[in-house]
Amino acid sequence: MRTYQIILFLALITLLSCNKDTVYETIPNYPTIAATFTNSIDVANLENYANQNIPPYITKDNGTINPISDKGATLGRVLFYDTNLSSNNSIACASCHKQANAFGDNVIVSVGVNGTTGRHSMRLVNARFSNESKFFWDERAASLEIQTTMPIKDHGEMGFSGTNGDLSFNDLIFKLNNIDYYKELFTFVYGSDEITETKIQNSLAQFIRSIQSFDSKYDAGRALVNNDNQPFPNFSQQENLGKNLFLTPPQFDGTGSRIGGGVGCAGCHRAPEFDIDPNSLNNGIIGTVNNIGIDITNTRAPSLRDLVKQDGTLNTTLMHTGTISSLQAAIGHYNIINLATGNTNLDPKLQPGGNGQQLNMTGAEMSALQAFLVTLAGSSIYTDSKWSNPFE
Structure with missing residues (x-):
């Protein structure tokens, strides 16, 4: 019995020593x-x-x-x-x-x-x-x-x-x-x-x-339903209208004028990540920041999340040129797409039937779409220490 006790005691000491060494190897002094x-x-x-x-x-x-x-x-x-x-x-x-x-x-x-x-x-x-x-x-x-x-x-x-x-x-x-x-x-x-x-x-x-x-009003609402197409219980009537307009494809007549449906933002900016569809082409913005020539190679976009802060103010000016300075102006750009000479890379979704889209949004629709985009704003991204300057 004593022999077994000695063996067990020595084994325990060895195990504790190994664990102690492992800890020191994992977290050395820096x-x-x-x-x-x-x-x-x-x-x-x-x-x-x-x-x-x-x-x-x-x-x-x-x-x-x-x-x-x-x-x-x-x-x-x-x-x-x-x-x-x-x-x-x-x-x-x-x-x-x-x-x-x-x-x-x-x-x-x-x-x-x-x-x-x-x-x-x-x-x-x-x-x-x-x-x-x-x-x-x-x-x-x-x-x-x-x-x-x-x-x-x-x-x-x-x-x-x-x-x-x-x-x-x-x-x-x-x-x-x-x-x-x-x-x-x-x-x-x-x-x-x-x-x-x-x-x-x-x-x-x-x-x-x-x-x-992922701590926006949109996320709080999305957690309460089975899919994006259902009304979000925490949304106002205006925000739900804006969501429906965003998600629903438009219906066009032969001239590119909307005659029904939504405005189809999700065709390029796909919920719930609101990421850019990899197959998207140019969005109709062809300027350059130095106003020299045209730039039609811009086909990527960041997520639409946190376009604005929760109070509705823009985080940055918009587009690759940085020339659009409000959500209202961005919505206005997509409301009427003019076919620019030289833009051979315009996304087909923006030129139904070969014509620049005319969404003909009402003021109420524009306001609802803007209200929905504000629901994509989070809060912790601006304050979480894990993403802050470590030198301060």
Whole structure:
């Protein structure tokens, strides 16, 4: 009996020792992270990025190849807000994608290290929840991962282009290698302090995809019904009318004039994610921010969620040109589509029978549609610390 007791005692001591070692290996000491991000990052108690609540009616996900982890998104958050990622230490990703504006910009064009951006900065809220996997207004990036480092390598934006006298992206990696908190963060996330573009891309993409908004009046109503077509009990009569107009396709006569049905916004902006249909083409906005020539390659759009704050004020001006400054003006644009010379890429849904659509919305219909779009506004996206600046 004594022999068994001794064996069991020794086995218990061994087990406890192994567990203790495992804990120390999982959460080692990272003094520079602790010192730099005293009030924002605790490596032993990370923010919840990987297991946030997603409503069961949300099914689209373009991030399955790079699943969000708490560690990866934490590194992505630091990278997103760090001005060291620009050549003159003045611009971060967050300079053009501001939490206060649903991660968009409240100016028409954003300021970079060598000028301004060529298009209005797109809001990043709910970027994950879309079938569209390409990014930028013209879809020139095949994935969010690829997109994340393209502004860094742009001469005008963040300045590590390797052209026009700029330093190269390899110079950025050398720069980051000489910042102690990055040595610790990359080790913490990847088990090695080696910094590569792929690791930067994956971490930034995880953080951006973690930015989600599902606490709107729309979501509260959608949880009470079986599908979007049912009246939402928490909606006013006007908001339910706007929802029906948004979801229901229009009926046109031979001239492109609406004679019945709704206004069909959901043909491109699909509920309940309100993401852009990947097959959408140009929406009739063909201007450029510098008023030189036309731009018909813009076929992508961000989610319509958080176009506005809950009080109805716009988070950013709208469209790739940033020239539409109210929901009323945006609705007016789609109410009457004029066929512009040179726009060979206009979406067929906007030109029924070869004619520019004439929705002929009444004032009451326009107001109802606007009221519905306001129901897509959340609140936590503007205040949740997990998406805030870790350097503050």
